[in-house]
Amino acid sequence: MPSAKDVRELAARVRRGDRAAAARALSIVTEERPGHEALAGAFFSDHGASHTVGLCGSPGSGKSSLVNRLVTRLRAAGETVGVLAVDPTSAFTGGAFLGDRMRFQAHSLDDGVFMRSLATRGMMGGLNATIFAAIHVLEACGFSKVLVETVGTGQDEVDVAEVVDTVVCVSAPYQGDEFQAMKAGTMEIGDVFAVNKADLPEVERAVAMLKDALSLNPLHDGGWAPRIAPVSALTGKGVAELAADIDAHRAHLASSGELESRRRRQLRRELSLVLSRRLYRDAMARVTDRHIDLLAAKKSSPQSLGGTLLAGRK
Amino acid sequence: MTEVNTLPSHRILIAKPGLDGHDRGAKIIVRALRDAGFEVIYTGIRQTPEMIARTALQEDVEAVGLSLLSGAHMTLFPRVVDLMKKQGLGGVLVFGGGIIPDEDVAALKKKGVAGVFGPGTPTDAIVAFLRERLDAAPKAAKGSRAKR
Numbered sequence: 092m093p094s095a096k097d098v099r100e101l102a103a104r105v106r107r108g109d110r111a112a113a114a115r116a117l118s119i120v121t122e123e124r125p126g127h128e129a130l131a132g133a134f135f136s137d138h139g140a141s142h143t144v145g146l147c148g149s150p151g152s153g154k155s156s157l158v159n160r161l162v163t164r165l166r167a168a169g170e171t172v173g174v175l176a177v178d179p180t181s182a183f184t185g186g187a188f189l190g191d192r193m194r195f196q197a198h199s200l201d202d203g204v205f206m207r208s209l210a211t212r213g214m215m216g217g218l219n220a221t222i223f224a225a226i227h228v229l230e231a232c233g234f235s236k237v238l239v240e241t242v243g244t245g246q247d248e249v250d251v252a253e254v255v256d257t258v259v260c261v262s263a264p265y266q267g268d269e270f271q272a273m274k275a276g277t278m279e280i281g282d283v284f285a286v287n288k289a290d291l292p293e294v295e296r297a298v299a300m301l302k303d304a305l306s307l308n309p310l311h312d313g314g315w316a317p318r319i320a321p322v323s324a325l326t327g328k329g330v331a332e333l334a335a336d337i338d339a340h341r342a343h344l345a346s347s348g349e350l351e352s353r354r355r356r357q358l359r360r361e362l363s364l365v366l367s368r369r370l371y372r373d374a375m376a377r378v379t380d381r382h383i384d385l386l387a388a389k390k391s392s393p394q395s396l397g398g399t400l401l402a403g404r405k
Numbered sequence: 406m407t408e409v410n411t412l413p414s415h416r417i418l419i420a421k422p423g424l425d426g427h428d429r430g431a432k433i434i435v436r437a438l439r440d441a442g443f444e445v446i447y448t449g450i451r452q453t454p455e456m457i458a459r460t461a462l463q464e465d466v467e468a469v470g471l472s473l474l475s476g477a478h479m480t481l482f483p484r485v486v487d488l489m490k491k492q493g494l495g496g497v498l499v500f501g502g503g504i505i506p507d508e509d510v511a512a513l514k515k516k517g518v519a520g521v522f523g524p525g526t527p528t529d530a531i532v533a534f535l536r537e538r539l540d541a542a543p544k545a546a547k548g549s550r551a552k553r
């Protein structure tokens with residue numbers, strides 16, 4: 092267990108921009124190693140330091156390729172960028188193929204860019220519950236933008252919209268099922284809709300369909316009308332416009348006062364995640380064979396025992 | 406929320422240094438390790454040793470597996486080992502595979518490549534090697550990874 096002094100020192104190194112320290116801090120908080128709570132607590136004060144942008148959309152829609160292009164663009168504009176890329180853990184083996192890195196290697200030697208791959212690890216959907224702490228580490232390290240690439244949409248345990256300032260939904264032509272998924276949940280959360288693979292035919296149809304679907308949605312809080320950005324991560328066409336839309340959304344958040352309410356929503360979500368995790372862990376730690384005996388003999392119910400265990404009794 | 410206490414598995418980087426485009430073997434290793442319960446990061450082809458060392462730092466992996474069929478392993482593998490040491494990653498396990506003549510294996514081991522696996526190696530043997538090295542003792546204080 093690291094001492095309070097170790098935690099302070101590691102946090103100070105991260106704040107000085109030390110990449111090795113950031114890598115180590117990310118491991119501690121995302122793997123919930125001993126001392127993770129103290130460390131995550133130390134980084135919390137950096138919440139809000141960066142503009143956080145989430146990219147969601149079906150596997151294969153081109154999120155990683157777009158992140159790669161966006162990073163190039165952001166760097167040219169003088170920004171520094173932290174990237175967190177989340178991929179699913181296999182429910183059967185516990186293993187994971189974290190493949191997003193392949194598309195970012197052009198940036199691997201750039202000191203203004205830091206990328207980390209994360210697995211969902213037992214969580215139900217796209218984002219890992221430790222995502223907030225991971226974001227705060229990158230905020231503390233001084234990146235002006237933090238991009239979060241996540242898998243899937245809609246049914247995630249943690250909705251990306253409650254985690255980041257700006258949500259970019261990525262789709263591509265020929266993804267009929269994608270539009271189904273979009274109708275189910277994404278239409279409400281996207282601030283910018285990137286229609287990727289605009290180098291392929293059919294992109295106009297995809298944009299028209301999206302416009303149609305979006306026209307049914309009310310404006311977002313604060314009066315933002317979600318933007319549609321046809322883009323090609325393959326050719327780079329439209330990337331500048333997509334980056335401009337993302338920044339326009341950030342400017343809108345600030346001028347409309349919506350930034351503060353989004354940030355408060357993030358804080359509420361982070362608190363709820365810490366709570367559910369601790370409550371579950373603490374209550375589970377009190378479960379013994381005796382409880383299972385009681386259930387087997389039908390002398391108690393999971394509901395009644397659950398109440399007892401949550402109240403801190405055995 | 407299901408299985409919140411799922412323990413993280415070992416993180417491994419598989420990398421292809423140099424200009425070698427033979428990537429079947431690397432992809433087979435990536436899949437085998439994933440199926441064995443590891444978290445596997447793959448760099449893709451055409452990586453410089455500098456890119457690989459930097460990636461290992463950012464991803465904070467416990468092991469780096471190098472795949473090379475072009476014949477340049479005697480220069481590229483030790484270069485990755487050296488660059489990792491320079492970055493304070495001396496505690497990270499480096500291993501490799503591909504077309505590597507038997508007579509080179511001992512020299513590579515001397516230079517810090519802990520295991521070398523050629524064509525026909527059953528992937529189980531590679532998994533067993535990693536389990537033995539990574540599940541066991543705590544890492545030297547050098548690397549960031551602690552015993553789990």
Ligand code: B12
Pocket residue numbers: 419424425426427428429430431433434469470471472473474475476500501502503504522523524525526527528531
């Ligand atoms: C298929 C193949 C190709 C395919 C590659 C397709 C692809 N995307 O991979 C194509 C046709 C494109 C190709 C091209 C060339 N090839 Co070629 N190719 C082969 C061949 C026949 C099989 C390789 C293969 O895929 N094996 C199957 C995989 C599963 O086995 P593997 O890669 O060895 O991996 C196993 C182990 O080595 C180990 N392993 C591998 N990596 C790692 C990593 C770790 C961490 C671990 C633990 C283990 C591990 O585990 C794997 C599973 O057991 C070999 C000959 C041979 N018998 O190996 C020649 C061979 C590799 N090629 C060779 C050559 C010369 C070339 C070319 C230069 C030919 C030319 N003049 O154009 C080009 C170069 C291409 C390039 N860009 O680099 C030579 C290399 C000579 C040398 N090393 O001195 C070989 C050895 C043929 C020969 N005998 O001359 N090739």
Ligand SMILES: Nc1nc2c(ncn2[C@@H]2O[C@H](COP(=O)(O)OP(=O)(O)O)[C@@H](O)[C@H]2O)c(=O)[nH]1
Pocket residue numbers: 148149150151152153154155156157191194287288289290291322323324325326
């Ligand atoms: N034609 C075309 N293909 C693309 C484009 N962007 C990504 N792809 C391809 O789509 C596939 C998935 O890309 P990837 O970025 O990994 O998608 P992700 O799963 O959403 O992260 C890859 O084969 C890419 O090469 C694009 O703009 N045009």
Ligand SMILES: [Mg+2]
Pocket residue numbers: 154155156190191240
């Ligand atoms: Mg991806």
